[in-house]
Amino acid sequence: MVDSSDNDELQKQYQALLDQYAQALNQSPPISPPPPSTLPAFEPTILPPEIVPPPVSTPSSPLFFKILFYFSLLTFLAVAVAIVYSFSKSQPSTAIPSPTPVPTETQSVTVCELNEKTYQVGESFPAADGCNTCVCQPDQLIICTEIACEATPSTKLTPTKTISPVSTLKQIGYIKKLFTKNIQTYLTVDYVQWISPCPSTEVCLNGYKVINDNAQFQDIPVSSNVKIDVSTKSYALDGNFNFNEAISLQEFTNLVTNPPGNYPTKDILFWFTFDKNKNVVSISEQYRP
Numbered sequence: 001m002v003d004s005s006d007n008d009e010l011q012k013q014y015q016a017l018l019d020q021y022a023q024a025l026n027q028s029p030p031i032s033p034p035p036p037s038t039l040p041a042f043e044p045t046i047l048p049p050e051i052v053p054p055p056v057s058t059p060s061s062p063l064f065f066k067i068l069f070y071f072s073l074l075t076f077l078a079v080a081v082a083i084v085y086s087f088s089k090s091q092p093s094t095a096i097p098s099p100t101p102v103p104t105e106t107q108s109v110t111v112c113e114l115n116e117k118t119y120q121v122g123e124s125f126p127a128a129d130g131c132n133t134c135v136c137q138p139d140q141l142i143i144c145t146e147i148a149c150e151a152t153p154s155t156k157l158t159p160t161k162t163i164s165p166v167s168t169l170k171q172i173g174y175i176k177k178l179f180t181k182n183i184q185t186y187l188t189v190d191y192v193q194w195i196s197p198c199p200s201t202e203v204c205l206n207g208y209k210v211i212n213d214n215a216q217f218q219d220i221p222v223s224s225n226v227k228i229d230v231s232t233k234s235y236a237l238d239g240n241f242n243f244n245e246a247i248s249l250q251e252f253t254n255l256v257t258n259p260p261g262n263y264p265t266k267d268i269l270f271w272f273t274f275d276k277n278k279n280v281v282s283i284s285e286q287y288r289p
Contacts (some may be wrong), residue, residue: 007282026102026230066285095137110134110138110140111169112136112137112139112142113140119136119142120136121136121138122135122136123135123136124136127145131147132145132147133145161286168209169274170271170272171271171272172191172192172269172271172275173189173191173192173270173272174190174192174267174268174270174272175187175189175265175266175268175270176188176189176190176217176254177256178252178257183220184221184222185224185249185253186219186221187219187220187272187280188219189216189218189219189220189272190216190217191218192210192211192212192269193210193212193218194210194269194286195211196208196211204289208288210269220278220279220280221279221280223279223280225281226280226281227246227281227282227283228246228252228285229244229245229246229247230245230247230252230263230285231244231283231285231287232263232287233245233247241251244279255268267287268285269285269286270283270285270286271283271285271286
């Protein structure tokens with residue numbers, strides 16, 4: 001059993017502690033609360049996005065641009081020329097065709113003569129013995145076959161001399177003059193030698209050759225019914241010469257007596273064809289390229 005006196009003692013001690021604590025509280029000054037801060041609340045600063053400039057390339061050298069320009073120009077010109085060339089090739093040709101020469105068929109003036117008869121080169125005829133055949137050769141020899149006949153043997157005839165141009169059936173030459181005498185029309189002609197085609201052993205201009213070593217003028221009569229054709233006096237609609245253009249004797253007379261500048265008759269060759277009376281029955285221009 002606890003003594004009451006001891007309890008009283010403990011109460012007194014406890015009360016003394018409470019009094020000391022209360023006294024200590026009264027002696028310390030009151031702690032005032034901290035004043036509110038005057039600074040604004042901190043807000044984070046939002047920076048704008050950084051602008052990064054695009055990369056700047058270093059300018060190239062001016063020489064490079066010049067080379068590039070000239071190369072492009074040359075390429076363009078080459079393409080343009082190729083297009084123009086291809087277009088021109090695809091178009092039909094509209095150029096006027098150049099005159100196509102139509103050579104006049106000529107005949108050799110060499111003939112063979114026997115017993116007052118003339119034979120053309122290559123012409124065959126019966127020999128005098130009646131059983132052989134003779135042929136006129138280009139060298140004016142008359143060659144006959146040698147078949148044995150009962151009466152006489154065949155013979156080889158000697159060549160005839162060259163006959164004068166007037167006695168031939170056809171001859172070529174230059175017209176030097178045209179005149180009328182006793183109602184008869186005459187031509188003064190300078191005959192030449194016409195060689196066509198050109199021999200392989202000679203050099204000829206445009207495939208023919210004209211020889212006139214000994215100029216000799218002859219007056220030959222012209223038939224009133226003479227046929228005349230020219231080839232280089234005028235042009236056809238296609239641009240070519242009007243070849244073998246028939247004209248009258250009066251027109252031909254005017255051309256010879258008063259030749260135009262584009263048709264110098266004295267420098268033009270004509271073929272003359274004769275009848276058996278040695279009158280000119282045909283006059284035809286020889287075209288020369």
